[in-house]
Amino acid sequence: MMAVAPANRTAVVTGGASGIGAACADRLRKEGVRVLTLDRASSADLVVDITDAAAVAAAAAETGPVDVLVNSAGIVGPSLSFLETSLDDWRRVIEVNLFGTVNCMQAFVPDMVERGWGRVVNIASVAGKEGNPSMSVYSASKGATITLTKAVGKELATTGVIVNAVAPGNILTPMSADTPPDVLERYISLIPMARRGQASEVAELVAWLASEKVTFSTGSVYDISGGRATY
Structure with a gap:
């Protein structure tokens, strides 16, 4: 029996104070969803460090x-x-990008399972599929996010809780603002559409995955890369 979506939905968007997270929060609000942003920034509805499991x-x-x-917080x-790279580099990025996602899923998903309906969307990256040179730490953390999504999606497949991931390519956000010009030029050269994506474009895909319209897809990864992804 297919689970029925609640009439008045509530969403938590991590990293919701800026970038892709903020765009997702805005897009979900347009769907009539009550959105709570969770971020370290003081402007968030819930000011929380996602690496602190107890605080989450x-x-x-x-x-x-x-x-x-929606797990969008990341570095x-x-x-x-x-x-x-140093082990400290690895610990810092994985603590946020992987363990932070785990903390949020472990905190919010059990109640979804109990009620028989839920949507989890993890923001991964094309880097997690292809591996970006000079970004091994970030690439590995996002690769782990992808396989986490696949594993948990399969585990929860009969519960009414759907877990998917989005793998953006190069998106114009504050997080990517410090990309060196030569590196940025190389990234854009890999994109068949020959441009960077907009956070609002990612948010459209996330809003669909967070909706009741998606009923037979879980543990999947949806690319949004302007054609860059090769598999």
């Missing part, structure tokens, strides 16, 4: 039932060759 759990207890979770980390 407390936020989940405070919000009450949540129907949609890029160092732009260095693999041999130049």
Whole structure:
């Protein structure tokens, strides 16, 4: 029996104070969804560091039932060759990009399972599929996010909770603002559409994955890369 979406949905969007997260929050609000942004920034509805599992759990207890979770919070980390990276670099990025996502899913998903309906959308990256040179730390963290999505999506497949990921290519956001011009030029050269994406374009895909319209897709990864993705 197919689970029925709740009439009045609530969403939590991590990293919702800026970039893709903010665009997702705005787009979901246009669908009539009550959105709570969760971010370290003081402008967020829930000011929380996602690497603090106890703080995330407390936020989940405070919000009450949540129907949609968008995990958009993340950091890029160092732009260095693999041999130049340190274990501290790896720990810092994985703590945010992977463990932060895990913390949020463990805090918010159990209640979705109990109520028999939920949507989780994890923001990964094309880098997690293809591996970007000089970005091994970020690429590995996003690759882990992709496989986490696949595994949990399969585990929850009969619960009414759908878990998918979005893998953006190069998107114009504050997080990518410091990309060196030569690196940016190389990235754009890999995009058949010959331009960077907009956060609002990613948000359209996320809004669809967070809706009741998606009923037979879970553990999947949806590219939004202007044609860059090769598999």
